[in-house]
Amino acid sequence: MNSDVEIAGDPLAVPHLLPPVPAHPSTVAGFAGLARAIAADRAGWAPLVRYDATTRWYHRLRTGPGYEVWLLSWVPGQGSGPHDHGPSSGVLTVLDGELTERSPSGVRALGAGAQRVFAPGYAHEVVNDALEPAVSLHVYFPGLTEMPMRPPHALACTPAHRDVPPLRTSSLG
Numbered sequence: 001m002n003s004d005v006e007i008a009g010d011p012l013a014v015p016h017l018l019p020p021v022p023a024h025p026s027t028v029a030g031f032a033g034l035a036r037a038i039a040a041d042r043a044g045w046a047p048l049v050r051y052d053a054t055t056r057w058y059h060r061l062r063t064g065p066g067y068e069v070w071l072l073s074w075v076p077g078q079g080s081g082p083h084d085h086g087p088s089s090g091v092l093t094v095l096d097g098e099l100t101e102r103s104p105s106g107v108r109a110l111g112a113g114a115q116r117v118f119a120p121g122y123a124h125e126v127v128n129d130a131l132e133p134a135v136s137l138h139v140y141f142p143g144l145t146e147m148p149m150r151p152p153h154a155l156a157c158t159p160a161h162r163d164v165p166p167l168r169t170s171s172l173g
């Protein structure tokens, strides 16, 4: 019985009782936690943000084994268009402002702090429908290699419309 084991000296000095904290996340919960930790460090990301009225701005914030973290800005009216993320899963976290997500499961208003976790092939559209700029953080695992655009009816709620072929590849969203 383990309850009969007594450790003489400092138990935390026994290596197998204190496994090292991994330097990089490897689970969905880990990636969501990484996004929340970055979001909480406003002084770290806020000075990097740029707003561009002519094209959606994005910046690769960091990379790790098997994942990438991107910082995006959205001026009012800017949107991603309907798309999926190829073979990548992702965590979308709103850092500032409000974004609207349209997907086959409905329309969601995502305020600062909101998180969405999505699986490979998940189709959605993200738009800044608000009157103020918005900033979001996107973790992709594996790193985003393609972002196929979808026709608008790909986001309809009827299952028959979900599996439509990609149109082309565009920028991040």
Ligand SMILES: [Fe+2]
Pocket (backbone or CB within 6 Å): 080, 083, 084, 085, 124, 126, 172, 173
């Ligand atoms: Fe997306």
